[in-house]
Amino acid sequence: MNNPTRVAIITGASQGIGAALVAGYRKADYAVVANSRSIGASDDPMVLTVAGDIGEPGVGRSIVEAALERFGRVDTVVNNAGIFIAKPFTEYTDADYDAITGVNLRGFFEVSRAAVAAMPQGGHLVNISTSLVDQANSAAPSVLASLTKGGLNAATRSLAVEYATRGIRVNAVALGIIRTPMHGDHEYDSLAQLNPQKRIGELDDVVDAVLYLENAGFVTGEILHVDGGQSAGH
Template sequence: MSEVGVVFGGSRGIGRAVSQLLAARGHRVAVISRNLDAAEAAAARLAGGQHMALCCDVSKPEEVQKAFQHIHTTYGNVRYLVNAAGINRDRLLLRMRLEDMVSVLHTNLLGTMLTCRAAVKSMLHRQGGAIVNIGSVVGQKGNSGQCVYSSTKAGLEGFTRSLAKEVASRNIRVNLVAPGFVRTDMMAGLDEEALVRGVPLGRFGEPDEVAQAVLFLLEAPYVTGQVLPVDGGLRLAM
């Protein structure tokens, strides 16, 4: 049965891989990015032809509301939401500009809260749904130079569990995937050869490998409020 899936950050990396899996399952996908051209290009490459591309800055409530209004008008109520939109401004805390701190907090944490709130309102009308937020292993273990970024990812864990409790009685499930080192644009420029020495599986992950875990949580009917690490065993070595 075709359902409606909304993927924020769906034009690249993990979000694009999730969009591809949902489309391959026969679902209608709304690919959402701050860059409309990138969203349109990603949506055009999806299997099937009933997909849409939207431009939205998740840190702005009015843009999130507008996006969901358009999705509801075009597709109806949402079944799946994946929050893969995120930014990093890595720097030691004492050297980080206030505006960069606010930008990371608003995009990674507040933005997810805003999209979840809008999605839950839609899911209540269809009496069920599933949300997967994308966290990070640094949200669990921390990392020097990533105080703000890791705070947003740790915050997503508390938010995910709390929201899962709030909406479970309405048959809405909320989970989080915590990737480790995954070969995406965000990891570009890092010393992969040095970093993989700390990964028990001995390599970076691929976006589609994380997407498989996301799809599992979207479809698993008796799993909610959980954090699923997809890190090649990185946490074992941290």
């Protein structure tokens, strides 16, 4: 299928940041393949929804195969799906470990591996990370987030170097506190104090950052912090 329309795969796409990214990429005239565990069908013929848990073996590959079958190409993958559980280290369970590493690492690995193999024309990977990797906070103990998202930051740089001459760019967006269904409204006043700007990030802040990277052809291997200065210090 010879399709000139660029195609983006977005994981964790049913709500919050993922849903905003779907809208942002559609506004940029991309076809979108949207994945989450229980995502419903879309009325937009240029949005293909693929339900499935990317923490499960084989699901990542099936998402890429669905994109190729419907649209004939893959240009971008935004690895947005993630699990965040804040607990003291010794309170994490084996089930927590399996769930977090499954989505945050296996999900990234399987989707990205299959997508890169389908990008002979070049392409772009964007990994959604967290500023807690760089600026740990005792008020939010989250070693499994740092373990997995820190790994994604390292993989971002490694893949950027490995695939630079093939025209595939790889970047990450490290987020601070963003207004999403993950947090209750009563939490935002205190959460805003975690960054120098003293405000909560909005969904548009994330979409703007990802689309900046999408259009920044000379930027690769970058960990772009979208956190109100949280990673810079206090």
